Amino acid sequence: MTASGTLDALLERHGTTFAAEAGIRLRDTPQPLYQLLVLSHLLSARIRAQIAVGAARALFAHRLRTPRRMADASWQERVDALGDGGYRRYDERTATQLGDGALLLLDAYGGDLRRLREEADGKTDALRSGLRRFPGIGPAGADIFLREVQTVWPGIAPYLDAKALQGAERLGLPTTPERLVLLAEGRDPAVVAAALVRGALGKD
Template sequence: MAGRDEERAVVRALVDAHGETYAEEAGIRLRDTPQPLYRLLVLAHLLSARIKGSIAVASARALHEAGLRDPRRMAGADWQERVDALGRGGYRRYDERTATQLGEAAELLNERWGGDLRRLREEADGDVGELRRLLQEFPGIGPTGADIFLREAQRVWPEAAPYLDAKALQGARRLKLPQDPERLTGLAERTEPAVLAAALVRAAIDKDVAEDSRSTAAS
């Protein structure tokens, strides 16, 4: 079926050129262990603000380089230390509020789930809607932040897959691809859903990504 073959070619071109997850871009080797999951939560928090993704990624790296890589250290750091790390990443517009929220979120994670997001996952007991709701209990994590976290975490939390949220589906629309997550993952063949989701989001936020992918697929 030519239409489906064309769609597969578009997905292949998109993923080949733009299939880096945001966790990978931020230097996070995502595993189902406490520290990488926490770093992903911080990254999702930063990416959910109305700020360039590259700045959010740089700021997540800066927090890590400052030693604020787990909830104990984040909660134990003083507010100015968090502000300064965010500033080094270029995250200046929201730095003061975000520094406060990061501290409060780390305290909540420590107190309620022992600093381990896997315990939050256990509490959700395989219910992705409940996972999304629990994530939004963290200060600074709203629906967008929860979606970002789950888009990436589906790599190690398979019960969430395929997690293609509204932003990913916006990218699919721009690429003239189906809006159904199962059909999209079928077109992606052996590509991980997390990789597909990241590539689709990049198409959603940058029309050149979509245009280049369609052009490459047609050539």
């Protein structure tokens, strides 16, 4: 199969962002951007992506969709919501981190991650550093957020991190962002990145 055919087959099977899978209607507005930050936090733990996505959906079903609601919820409410989503291995620590992160976002950026983007002047390295200020968001969490947010923050596209490029290598595809973008022929780079990550993680 050609590289183009391989990518087409991958996108047909896995062409959904993790945000969409978690029920986040991603837009460049405060609430969905915050929801993506929460999802990135959950996905960055050493736990199956399916469980992390389910936990995000459970948090949002418990109406913990904004930093104010997350901060105002009790620690036990956050633990219970994570438990409902099957996120039990790290639930207590994560519940604390989500509360602390929501307070940081409210205090530092008025609950609006677009202010972080403005502070970083759109520079990817500065954005990555800013994201890592949030409890529980390390290098992997920052990469996840930036991979997914490039749909609505096109100034950072194409953002294909080491995990996405690992998937490309595994599938015999080009391993530089520039060549992958050319191969993708105008497709949403966030969708391409998510598919490549699933290619890196999947057993098949």
